[in-house]
Amino acid sequence: MKIGLFSQFNRVGAWVLLLFLVTPALIAIPVSLTPKRFLSMPQGELSLRHFQKLFTSEEWLSSFFQSGVIAVSTSVLATALGTICAIGLWRVSSRYSELVRAFLLLPLIIPQIISAMAFYRLWIPLGLLDSYAGLILAHTILAAPMVLITVSASLATFDPKLEQASKNLGASNWTTMRRVILPSIKPGVFAGAIFAFILSWDEIVVTLFISKFNVYTLPRRMWNGIRENTDPTVAAAAVVLIAITFISFMLFAILSRRNASNSAS
Amino acid sequence: MHALRKHIHPGWLIIAPLLVLVIALYLGPILNILWLSVTDPEPGFGNYAKLGESDALIRILWTTVRICIITTLFSVTLGYSIAYAMVHCHQRQKNYMLTLLLVSFWISILVRTFSWLMLLGRNGLVNVALEDIGLIAEPIAFMRNELGVLIGMIHYMIPYAVLPLLVSMQSIDQRVMNASRNLGATGAQTFWRIYLPLTTPGVVASTLLVFILSLGFYVTPAVLGGGKVLMVAEYISVQLLVTLKWGTAAMLAACMLFGVLAMLWIMSRFMKLSTVFGGAAR
Numbered sequence: 001m002k003i004g005l006f007s008q009f010n011r012v013g014a015w016v017l018l019l020f021l022v023t024p025a026l027i028a029i030p031v032s033l034t035p036k037r038f039l040s041m042p043q044g045e046l047s048l049r050h051f052q053k054l055f056t057s058e059e060w061l062s063s064f065f066q067s068g069v070i071a072v073s074t075s076v077l078a079t080a081l082g083t084i085c086a087i088g089l090w091r092v093s094s095r096y097s098e099l100v101r102a103f104l105l106l107p108l109i110i111p112q113i114i115s116a117m118a119f120y121r122l123w124i125p126l127g128l129l130d131s132y133a134g135l136i137l138a139h140t141i142l143a144a145p146m147v148l149i150t151v152s153a154s155l156a157t158f159d160p161k162l163e164q165a166s167k168n169l170g171a172s173n174w175t176t177m178r179r180v181i182l183p184s185i186k187p188g189v190f191a192g193a194i195f196a197f198i199l200s201w202d203e204i205v206v207t208l209f210i211s212k213f214n215v216y217t218l219p220r221r222m223w224n225g226i227r228e229n230t231d232p233t234v235a236a237a238a239v240v241l242i243a244i245t246f247i248s249f250m251l252f253a254i255l256s257r258r259n260a261s262n263s264a265s
Numbered sequence: 266m267h268a269l270r271k272h273i274h275p276g277w278l279i280i281a282p283l284l285v286l287v288i289a290l291y292l293g294p295i296l297n298i299l300w301l302s303v304t305d306p307e308p309g310f311g312n313y314a315k316l317g318e319s320d321a322l323i324r325i326l327w328t329t330v331r332i333c334i335i336t337t338l339f340s341v342t343l344g345y346s347i348a349y350a351m352v353h354c355h356q357r358q359k360n361y362m363l364t365l366l367l368v369s370f371w372i373s374i375l376v377r378t379f380s381w382l383m384l385l386g387r388n389g390l391v392n393v394a395l396e397d398i399g400l401i402a403e404p405i406a407f408m409r410n411e412l413g414v415l416i417g418m419i420h421y422m423i424p425y426a427v428l429p430l431l432v433s434m435q436s437i438d439q440r441v442m443n444a445s446r447n448l449g450a451t452g453a454q455t456f457w458r459i460y461l462p463l464t465t466p467g468v469v470a471s472t473l474l475v476f477i478l479s480l481g482f483y484v485t486p487a488v489l490g491g492g493k494v495l496m497v498a499e500y501i502s503v504q505l506l507v508t509l510k511w512g513t514a515a516m517l518a519a520c521m522l523f524g525v526l527a528m529l530w531i532m533s534r535f536m537k538l539s540t541v542f543g544g545a546a547r
Contacts, residue, residue: 004452007353014350017343018362021369021423024380027390031383039383041390085283091276100280104287110295110525111481113498114518117505118294141291144283202373205483205498209506222375226382226488235383238376245371253364 025242032235039232050236060221060237067201067218070132074139074200079193081140082147087181089148090155101148108145112205115142120209130212138210139200146199147192154188190255194248201244295522302515312516322513329496332411332486333479336418340475341468343419344426348467351427352434370424378488381417382408385489409491417485425478426471433467466535473532477525497521 034040035047054060085104089097107115119138120129128134158181166176182189204219211220218237225234302312315322351362384390385407392404407413441463445455461468483498490496497517504514 006452006456007350010346011350011354014347014362017347017423018365018369021420022365022372024384024420025369025372025376027380027383028376041393081283081286084279088276088278088280092274092280094274097276097280100284104283107287107291109477109529111477111498111521113481113483113501114295114298114522115291117298117501117514117518118291120505121297122290122294137290141287144287148283198371202375204375208502219373219375222379223484226375226379229382234379238373238379241373241376245368245373249368249371 025238028235028238028242031232032239034232034235036232038230039235050232051239053233054236054240057233059216060233063216063218063221066132066215070135070139070215070217071197071200073132073136074143075193075197077136077140078143078196079147079189082144082192082196083151083182083185083189085144086148086151086155087177087185090152101152104148105145107142112142116206116209119206123210129210130214132215134210135207135215135217138206139203140196142203142206143196143199146195147189150192150195151185151188154185158184187255187258191252194252194255198245198248298515299519299522301511302519305512305515312512315513315516316520325495325497325500328411328494329480332414332418332494332496333476335415336422336479337472337475339415339419340422340426341430341472344423344430344471345464345468347423348427348430348434351431366424366427374421374484377421378417378485381413381420381485381489385413385416408489409493411490411494413489413491414486414494414496417489418479418482421482421485422475422479426475429470429474430464430467433464433470437463469535470532473528477528480521480525 030041031039032050033046033048034042035045035049036042089101115138119134123129123134123138126134128137162180162184163176166180167173171179202219203217204223207217207220208223211217218241222234222237222241225231225237303310305312316326347362347366351359354362382389386392387404387406387408389407391407392401395401396404407416437460441459442455445459446452450458481498482496483502486494486496487499490499501514501517504510504517
């Protein structure tokens with residue numbers, strides 16, 4: 001079919017839209033380089049003083065550290081729980097297991113403000129407010145569905161006969177899991193781990209409700225900076241976050257390319 | 266023990282940890298909130314009656330619904346255009362487009378909100394640029410009003426709108442369109458009478474997904490609305506953290522929750538839900 005004028009026009013429009021999606025975020029880069037003490041576009045000279053402040057300020061550094069600890073713990077916990085759960089659901093695959101799967105995906109779609117309310121409500125009597133454990137647990141529940149999705153996608157292409165073959169050859173359940181199933185679904189597990197990390201690293205709504213002084217994550221500090229809307233250190237932090245996004249995107253792209261070539265061969 | 270084994274698949278053993286965690290720490294408090302909505306401050310449907318009495322509440326609900334509808338309309342229309350272009354171009358170009366889409370998907374919501382703050386403010390880049398080229402004499406108020414909230418929300422939602430549409434467009438048999446053209450239909454006729462109806466499931470899924478996500482949106486309205494545009498999510502947080510009125514907040518959360526579940530149910534009629542979520546992961 002010949003490409004019509006309309007399609008041509010639409011394609012140009014789509015490119016413009018896609019650039020509209022990505023470019024606004026880049027404004028943080030010039031703003032972070034301003035030599036002034038307030039948020040502004042640099043005129044003429046550039047300065048790295050706000051990056052210097054970001055990386056020497058005790059507050060910002062502790063926020064980076066806390067967010068890192070919470071995101072890594074969330075990623076590990078959510079990946080472990082999500083992966084074994086996905087394998088279980090894949091093994092059972094009955095009407096009930098599909099219901100359970102739908103139920104377990106709910107934290108992903110229920111509005112975050114409701115999740116925040118729920119955790120806030122329960123964390124008060126449990127004494128988990130404003131603690132690492134509280135944040136990690138909450139983030140794990142929100143992130144596990146991501147892992148469930150990516151691992152289930154990998155399992156969908158895994159041949160169940162391999163599992164039977166392994167058992168017929170005398171391997172125990174545990175050995176089969178470790179030596180046969182896990183290696184074949186590795187790309188899904190890694191993708192899930194990255195997704196879980198990003199979710200926790202970037203989470204603000206639930207964090208606003210269940211943290212206060214002790215635990216002050218990076219999104220929380222950025223949120224404060226954005227609301228005060230004066231200190232350009234926020235722009236420097238935004239640039240660092242954009243850089244991290246690009247790096248994890250590269251990782252993810254490499255992994256999924258490897259995944260694709262694996263399933264092709 | 267053996268009898269139990271026979272009836273219960275051993276796979277449930279490894280499903281259990283996550284399931285128990287989610288039931289105890291997530292479903293439990295949500296049910297508790299639903300319960301609160303009819304018991305706090307006193308038993309009965311007093312909280313729900315406020316929906317009919319309080320003008321402030323009605324205004325907030327109306328603002329929320331209006332903003333969500335406009336956001337959804339724009340996101341799905343623009344998303345349709347992007348998805349259509351992606352499906353109908355060469356693989357190489359498509360990969361570039363997908364990369365841009367996913368990068369925007371991944372950039373932190375806080376970074377994006379911050380950027381809009383820099384761009385749309387009274388002395389923001391957009392106003393300065395427009396003044397410099399002489400298009401406007403006075404800065405346009407983009408922020409602290411619905412316009413700013415809409416720009417921020419549509420920008421955030423477009424990628425979510427595209428993914429279900431992509432899934433649905435990719436499954437269409439291109440030969441149907443060729444047949445239509447061979448039978449003498451014009452390009453426009455083929456699009457309106459064949460292509461668009463075939464993508465209806467995708468459009469429905471994308472509409473509901475964006476609507477659901479917009480409904481509970483907190484960050485962008487709170488920052489770009491600057492307190493002037495009060496939506497349900499922000500109102501709930503004020504009720505909980507400032508005025509400590511659990512009852513009203515719980516009632517609003519319950520309404521939102523039932524709305525979302527109803528929409529999910531409709532959505533599941535049109536599309537396998539996992540493909541909507543899986544779209545980003547594959």
